[in-house]
Amino acid sequence: MNKIISFYFGRVLMLGRTNSGKSTLLNQLIGKKISITSHKINTTCFNISGIYNHKNYQIEYIDTPGLIENNNIIYNSLFSKNNFDAILLVLDQNKWNYIEEKIIKIINNIIIFIPIIIVINKIDKIYNKTILLSHINFIKKKIFFTDVVMISAKKKLYINDINHIIFKILPNKKHVFPKNYITNQSKKLIISEIIREYIIRYIHNELPYKLKIKIESFIENPKTLSKNINVLFYVKKLSQKKILIGKNANMIKFIINRSQNSIEKFFNKKVTLKIWIKLK
Known part of the structure; x- marks a missing residue:
């Protein structure tokens, strides 16, 4: 008797300040460069989707433009659809100012019952890792999140931890993209x-x-x-x-x-x- 295989698919929105490393992270998650990277502010000008396939799991990661002044319209239009299954909030080390406050405010006001994973990036630049614990406790007071991952997208540290976390929250759903797809961009x-x-x-x-x-x-x-x-x-x-x-x-x-x-x-x-x- 053939065993029935369940398939899992979900869309994951990547948010964060410009130059927080979202594009580099997307490339590492997919395993191929599909989103351009640069130190220049707001290199990503539009949403870019990367498709990750692993056995019976398929994840569509969506890289968004970094939040800058007067960029609320972009995020409000995204959140109004609510057609995603999780959020990766990518933070640059222990940086926090009005930009993160803006993102948190939008999430808290609009997003309900969607898992939020905090991704603290560029940990390779932090000499004293103990400061990250106090930073995580600080974030807990700002927003409710289901998990936290500390990574270095550039150094490829702990990237797969994100995929494994997402696997656990994906809905039971048919795959949307062919197995050999890595992006839906033309x-x-x-x-x-x-x-x-x-x-x-x-x-x-x-x-x-x-x-x-x-x-x-x-x-x-x-x-x-x-x-x-x-x-x-x-x-x-x-x-x-x-x-x-x-x-x-x-x-x-x-x-x-x-x-x-x-x-x-x-x-x-x-x-x-x-x-x-x-x-x-």
């Missing part, structure tokens, strides 16, 4: 985000993080199975165009080379990437 969005990361990382503050990147064409060669990708950057100023191109076109060549390597790694296919820069 191929074009993934490519544009990979390119945007390298621009942000190497050009620093000279360009805004909300870059207009358009994938003009995404064609697969049936003979070689390679992909030909043509991309357009739109900039507002001639000075920005010059920065992107760089002296003797060195900067744009560097960005193309790095981006192309990352895109090839993601899709496991040979890629030919071409980039044009235009004034908007």
